[in-house]
Amino acid sequence: MTQWILPAALILFSLLIGIVCEKFLFHKFKKIIIQKHIPGSRLIFQALHRVTFIWFLLAGFSSALVAASPNLSPELKILLQRIITIIFLCSITLVLARLTAGFVNSWTRKAEGVSASLISNLAKTAVFILGILILLQTLGVAVTPLVTTLGIGGIAVGLALQDTLANLFSGFYLIISKQVRTGDYVKLDEGHEGYVTDITWRNTTIKELSNNVVIVPNSKLASAIFTNYHLPAKEITLTMNVGVSYDSDLEQVEKVTVEVAKDVMREIAPELIANEPYIRFHTFNDFSIDFTLYMRVSEYFDQRMGKHLFVKRLHKRYQESGISIPFPIRDIYVHNNN
Structure with missing residues (x-):
């Protein structure tokens, strides 16, 4: 021992x-x-x-x-x-x-x-x-015959795994073409939308804002109609339609609205403040003069917070400045036969 x-x-x-x-x-x-x-x-x-x-x-x-x-x-x-x-x-x-x-x-x-x-x-x-x-x-195992055998067997395996290989090559196509990238916000033609979190050998994973996960086969995504809100750039233009009464001073309306939009941009997109917001009047409506605000935000998701802050602050500033946002009014005439 x-x-x-x-x-x-x-x-x-x-x-x-x-x-x-x-x-x-x-x-x-x-x-x-x-x-x-x-x-x-x-x-x-x-x-x-x-x-x-x-x-x-x-x-x-x-x-x-x-x-x-x-x-x-x-x-x-x-x-x-x-x-x-x-x-x-x-x-x-x-x-x-x-x-x-x-x-x-x-x-x-x-x-x-x-x-x-x-x-x-x-x-x-x-x-x-x-x-x-x-x-x-x-x-000491001969590798060359083994590789040859695997190559021949790979043809049979490839025929049996057509769907899997289609998803694999579709995934490579999506990555190489840069149509979809991890981190992009996309909206599918079927209505699903969210951030792309990963592209695997079989599926593309999309995380919705509700924190749900949508699994899309790569081959389906490669042939689908979808909108990528991060291409060609993440920055997008937020648009808001607003109407003011006919008694309003339009010069003052423009000044106040742009000031509010700049204030919102300083909070949610300070790096884009050089792109000044602007408005364009476009319609004499039944009860109001309508215009559209154009304001840059960092990405698609920031639209929600941008609209939220803009509506709150614009409403307050309009009240302080005496600018009214009209609501529909109808005059009703009652005819009395007596």
């Missing part, structure tokens, strides 16, 4: 070192590096999560295998070496896949409107496939 003491001690020592490094040193080092704001440091530590413990454990098993090799048969020794190699290569593949997905996600956040989910998952899948091929090649 004494001949197994050293291998067992090496395995136990590597296990303890792995736990200590993973639970204490790794987290402390992670906080120090992240506080220094080194680019990519957070992604690297996320990719190495739990993997450093596996590496320490594999180092212990490798050392134990070397120490116990005189007492092992050649076949068992080769088998254990292969198992350690397989686990090590799998861990390397996992780290590279995490890093690839992390850097792709980081890039997609900077490249406005590109879906993080579809592209990052595709990149991660590519790394996993490459890792599997390298692993098989390391184990």
